[in-house]
Amino acid sequence: MDQRKDVYEYQSKCSIDINELIKFSGNEKKKVARRRWAILAKALKSPTGSEPSSPTDEYSVRRISSFMLLQTQQLPSGSVSPTDARLLDQFNKRTWYSYSMLVGERSFSVHVGHRNRTFSAEDLMGFNNTGNICIWPSEETLSYYVCNNLDMFNDKKVLELGGGMSCLAGLYVATYGRPRSVTLTDGNKISMENVQVTLECNKFDCPVDSRVLKWNDVSFAEFHDVILCADCLFFDDARNDLIDCLWRTLPPNGLALVMAPERGNTLDNFIDQSRKIGFQCRKIVNYNDVVWSKRLALLDNVEFDDNIHYPILIEVTKS
Numbered sequence: 166m167d168q169r170k171d172v173y174e175y176q177s178k179c180s181i182d183i184n185e186l187i188k189f190s191g192n193e194k195k196k197v198a199r200r201r202w203a204i205l206a207k208a209l210k211s212p213t214g215s216e217p218s219s220p221t222d223e224y225s226v227r228r229i230s231s232f233m234l235l236q237t238q239q240l241p242s243g244s245v246s247p248t249d250a251r252l253l254d255q256f257n258k259r260t261w262y263s264y265s266m267l268v269g270e271r272s273f274s275v276h277v278g279h280r281n282r283t284f285s286a287e288d289l290m291g292f293n294n295t296g297n298i299c300i301w302p303s304e305e306t307l308s309y310y311v312c313n314n315l316d317m318f319n320d321k322k323v324l325e326l327g328g329g330m331s332c333l334a335g336l337y338v339a340t341y342g343r344p345r346s347v348t349l350t351d352g353n354k355i356s357m358e359n360v361q362v363t364l365e366c367n368k369f370d371c372p373v374d375s376r377v378l379k380w381n382d383v384s385f386a387e388f389h390d391v392i393l394c395a396d397c398l399f400f401d402d403a404r405n406d407l408i409d410c411l412w413r414t415l416p417p418n419g420l421a422l423v424m425a426p427e428r429g430n431t432l433d434n435f436i437d438q439s440r441k442i443g444f445q446c447r448k449i450v451n452y453n454d455v456v457w458s459k460r461l462a463l464l465d466n467v468e469f470d471d472n473i474h475y476p477i478l479i480e481v482t483k484s
């Protein structure tokens with residue numbers, strides 16, 4: 166199969182790009198807030214909107230939906246069930262998928278629930294919903310990166326911030342990385358409900374928990390050796406909160422892996438603001454040969470804009 170052709174065809178059918186949700190400022194804000202809400206509502210209410218991305222999907226809410234590192238397959242009913250019977254109701258409100266990826270000869274696979282579309286108006290107007298639309302490419306490339314570097318999680322306390330509806334990278338670490346413990350978080354309650362029931366449908370050899378965590382919650386100040394964070398740098402209003410949260414939760418010898426596209430100046434702003442409070446940031450553009458080759462293949466595509474689509478890795482440390 167010519168994968169590139171497939172990607173082109175796929176992308177040309179897509180209708181919503183996250184950048185449409187975020188690139189506005191100043192006087193435009195009010196008008197744009199209404200438009201942004203409408204875009205989100207459309208994506209969240211779409212009966213197909215919650216399906217995982219794949220280059221062969223008929224339709225997606227994103228223009229550049231995937232770097233084709235993940236294979237998704239809907240699981241037949243009965244093939245997965247929650248270990249906690251109290252979650253059966255939540256379990257039944259979801260369609261279940263296996264998310265697998267191949268690293269060399271080894272296959273990594275986890276189960277992820279996708280909430281069937283029952284978002285209320287209150288849900289839609291609540292806390293930032295970008296993490297409920299889909300799993301974004303930064304989470305995908307971060308997942309691929311962690312599966313290629315599992316040794317770095319050995320016996321480590323791991324935290325994911327802003328992990329959205331799947332906290333996929335943290336889920337792979339919890340399943341395959343032999344960490345001491347994993348805590349998966351996001352500020353959105355609906356995302357975390359999905360993560361909670363997803364955790365019940367996967368098996369781990371270490372303690373794994375999930376919780377709602379808003380970055381401005383100063384009561385959360387527990388150190389974690391490795392912190393994961395994907396596609397969370399474009400919120401101008403919350404960037405300082407995210408950096409402060411990293412400061413509270415990263416020990417002097419810890420490492421945060423922050424994955425995000427440049428997206429205008431947002432990634433560089435994160436680096437500048439982080440350095441100001443004492444972090445060291447190492448920006449790594451080519452962090453994996455396979456991801457890099459996917460990027461090179463997309464460069465010819467008129468829909469692909471490196472600045473807004475290619476996730477870059479930042480290693481954040483205190484020392």
Ligand SMILES: C[S@@+](CC[C@H](N)C(=O)[O-])C[C@H]1O[C@@H](n2cnc3c(N)ncnc32)[C@H](O)[C@@H]1O
Pocket residue numbers: 292293294295296297299300301302303304305327328329330351352353356378379380381394395396397400403406
């Ligand atoms: C674009 S989504 C990325 C989700 C996921 N990491 C992915 O890449 O698929 C951004 C995430 O940041 C979360 N978020 C935004 N502002 C936040 C805040 N102040 N505190 C905690 N989470 C926040 C949103 O709820 C959302 O899940």
